Amino acid sequence: MSGTSLDGISAAVTRFVESPNGAIAPQLLAFVQRPYDAAFRARLAAALTGATPQEYTRLDFELGARLADAAVAAIAEAGVARADIAAIASHGHTVWHDAPRGTWQFGQPAVIAERTGLPVIADFRVRDVAAGGQGAPLVPIADALLFSAPNAWRALQNLGGIGNVTVVPPAGGDGALASVRAFDTGPGMCVIDGVTRVLKPGTDFDRDGALARTGTAIPAVVDALLEHPYFSAPPPKSTGRELFTPGYIAEFIARCRAAKSSATDGDIVATAVLLTARSMALAFARFVPEPVTEVLLSGGGARNPALSAAIERELAALPASSGSTRRQVRRFDDVIFDGEAKEAVAFGFLGWLHLMGRAGNVRTATGARGPRVLGTYTPA
Secondary structure, X not given: OEOOOOOEEEEEEEEEEEOOOOOEEEEEEEEEEEEOOHHHHHHHHHHOOOOOHHHHHHHHHHHHHHHHHHHHHHHHHHOOOHHHOOOEEEOOEEEEEEOOOEEEEEOOHHHHHHHHOOOEEEOHHHHHHHOOOOOOOOOHHHHHHHOOOOOOEEEEEEEOOEEEEEEEOOOOOHHHXXXXXXXXXXXXXXXXXXXXXXXXXXXXXXXXXXXXXXOOOOHHHHHHHOOOHHHHOOOOOOOOXXXXXXXXXXXXXXXXXXXXXXXXXXXXXXXXXXXHHHHHHHHHHHHOOOOEEEEEEEOHHHHOHHHHHHHHHHHHOOOHHHOOOOOEEEEHHHOOOOHHHHHHHHHHHHHHHHXXXXXXXXXXXXXXXXXXXXXXXXXX
16 A cells, blocks of 8 residues: 555555454565655655646556555565465555545556456445545454454554544454444644655655654644644544645644744654644544553554654643543554554455455444445456
């Protein structure tokens, strides 16, 4: 898959093993990442704000080729024969998401099928949106059936370009899907990365949170931005770069400088970190009444120590009246497997569910009219 962070492609080879009692265990056999070069990243970013039909068509096919190459690399890394691969599940890249009016991901599946000689399952979000849902988040079914804790409520917070959380009851299982709560909390890394790229041209992201840790956040800017209706709107809800545009990044920087005339680059990036952390904590306070005792962080943001520390502080600062409990914040990597692989594995699981004829959406997460088998099938 290619996420909203625009950093590149993640590909995982996963075997799903179902036991007689219905429990499903994922076995991660290989995981590879293929970063985008600066020129291709710039084209993708430009397409999100408007491009020509010619450019959209070419990007669709070019991205399909890159996705295929990443899949081939992952298969080689796993040492699995192509004949043993049931299918390639491809999320592609979201160009525009305007649920429930529509959604658009590209990365042409026919190109993937031609280059790999394998069947492809793609366009996972479309059916849920057509059924009146948000088409996002779709990872919750994997969170509930693959990554739940045995004896406690667990929150799985992904920090890709956008932040999204899934709250799952103990032990998971199909019967627990009705209790799953999931939604997009707001920005993950998109504002942090966007600000960093503007302030430090040629720098893709704030490695290890080094720049943020040189500065001091400006809370007044964050609190003003959190007045946006999205943050108080109840789930089901989803967001994306349609809200956190280049214009939003420019306004963010301007607000920081207006609020603090001596604001350093570190102060501005630290403020972006606080925006992600506080938006997440407020989402927990407002929309997560369940007794969550463990929060697992995954995605690129989980490897940013400044962000992880800010999340811990903001969750600990929630007032007792919110129904919060003491929550241990840990990295997904330290509990299950490489958290960078989690979303690729989750979309692989959606592909597996498609092949089994099982629904892949969670109604409490997306708001769709009912359970739906997700994805479209392109034969080898």
